[in-house]
Amino acid sequence: MNKKLIYFATLLIILSSSVIFIYFNLTNPSIPSVNDISTLSNTNQVSIKYITSNYANYGNVFDPIVNINVQTPKGIKSMEFLLDSGAVVSAMPKSTLEDFNMVFDDLNRIVVKGHGSTFFAYMSNITVEINGKTKEIPVLFTNTDVGSKVLGRRGFFDQYNIEFNSEQQKIIIKEFN
Amino acid sequence: MNMEKMSYKKLTAVALFLTLGLSVPIFSYLAQQKTDKQTSASTKSRQEEVNLASITQFDTTKPMVINDIPFWYGKAGDEVLIIGDQLGETEGEIFVGKVKVLPTYWDNNNIQFVLNENMRSGDLIIQRIDGKSVKWSGLIDVYSSVKKEQIDINGNFIIFTNFKPGSTINIITDDSLISQTKSTTVSTLQDKNKIYSYPLNTPRFVVEFENLNRDLLHNIYVTYNGAVVPFKLGISTIEEQIGNIEKLNNPNNIQPVE
Numbered sequence: 553m554n555k556k557l558i559y560f561a562t563l564l565i566i567l568s569s570s571v572i573f574i575y576f577n578l579t580n581p582s583i584p585s586v587n588d589i590s591t592l593s594n595t596n597q598v599s600i601k602y603i604t605s606n607y608a609n610y611g612n613v614f615d616p617i618v619n620i621n622v623q624t625p626k627g628i629k630s631m632e633f634l635l636d637s638g639a640v641v642s643a644m645p646k647s648t649l650e651d652f653n654m655v656f657d658d659l660n661r662i663v664v665k666g667h668g669s670t671f672f673a674y675m676s677n678i679t680v681e682i683n684g685k686t687k688e689i690p691v692l693f694t695n696t697d698v699g700s701k702v703l704g705r706r707g708f709f710d711q712y713n714i715e716f717n718s719e720q721q722k723i724i725i726k727e728f729n
Numbered sequence: 730m731n732m733e734k735m736s737y738k739k740l741t742a743v744a745l746f747l748t749l750g751l752s753v754p755i756f757s758y759l760a761q762q763k764t765d766k767q768t769s770a771s772t773k774s775r776q777e778e779v780n781l782a783s784i785t786q787f788d789t790t791k792p793m794v795i796n797d798i799p800f801w802y803g804k805a806g807d808e809v810l811i812i813g814d815q816l817g818e819t820e821g822e823i824f825v826g827k828v829k830v831l832p833t834y835w836d837n838n839n840i841q842f843v844l845n846e847n848m849r850s851g852d853l854i855i856q857r858i859d860g861k862s863v864k865w866s867g868l869i870d871v872y873s874s875v876k877k878e879q880i881d882i883n884g885n886f887i888i889f890t891n892f893k894p895g896s897t898i899n900i901i902t903d904d905s906l907i908s909q910t911k912s913t914t915v916s917t918l919q920d921k922n923k924i925y926s927y928p929l930n931t932p933r934f935v936v937e938f939e940n941l942n943r944d945l946l947h948n949i950y951v952t953y954n955g956a957v958v959p960f961k962l963g964i965s966t967i968e969e970q971i972g973n974i975e976k977l978n979n980p981n982n983i984q985p986v987e
Contacts, residue, residue: 554733556733556737557732560732560744563740563744571748571749571752575752657932661800663808663810672799672800672808
């Protein structure tokens, strides 16, 4: 077989693979450890880099996603949360109840109303680690299997100063006394 | 293109040019395609929403109606939502099993209240501020948060709580007693009694009778893997059965009727 043809085909494959690899890593970054806000930093604040997603019609938009260590009966588990200052309280889908060895019957049910919708959710507390310190925050378990875990105002936004620094492409979470 | 005549240098350049040249339009196209990322910031839009009645104006000429109570059962601390019409614009009174309950929210279409430790299962009556009232056709079922197998009888309902999924409910009644909850089997016994059997798959199970006459109710028992499961009688049952307790088996001495 033609040596030059083999060389050319091999080169094409290598180059195409490299370009595809670079493209998908730029557009779909895996959650890097830099988004972990549980680890103790030297100061009273933690800083994490923006993660962006490519949205239809809007292009690249940053997602305020953090990874937090959550205490469960099975041990510490790192969970991904969306920072959501629009949520009164933190929320998790019912699929996460299993991590806490709980069922809805163990929790109190409340009616949640907001933005034209009404649904039932179940109240609990979870213990999380933020900047090396453990903290109990209230959380609502929602009656759905899908959806992000969100950190809301009660227990998180009212306990920390959260700065979205778009110029430096980072989120700074600072505890205040 | 004759590759034989081209140098390796030229071949490399052509490969590089082709890769970069084709990747620009391909990735530009991909970038414009829809992403699976949700644009909603929170989970709110993905909840299992409750269908509320449409918001209506208060009109005293229209009838007071309770359309739905999505969770008509619960333990102390659980919130109940009543969906209806012409419930009134200002707070009236709520009665559960004749006990007055304070609302946490009240408008013409929705009322909310929280179950408390002192409440027992019973009828729900909503009384508007002008004195008009409506009784819900169902039963508000308040159960203990302490997990124990329990059977309550209230109105036309027999309520089974905390039995293991996979258990079988057996209710022996007089032949003339008609059950509205569909059972797996209904067998007629020799003494003209009949036995209703229900597979129990949820921690709460309610059997409704058309008109539950306790004198026609002979025996209730639950089996799991063939063995009879002991249970405690609910408070409402014990209260209502005083003086007639032999109608229900003593939980420590349950013998199914053959």
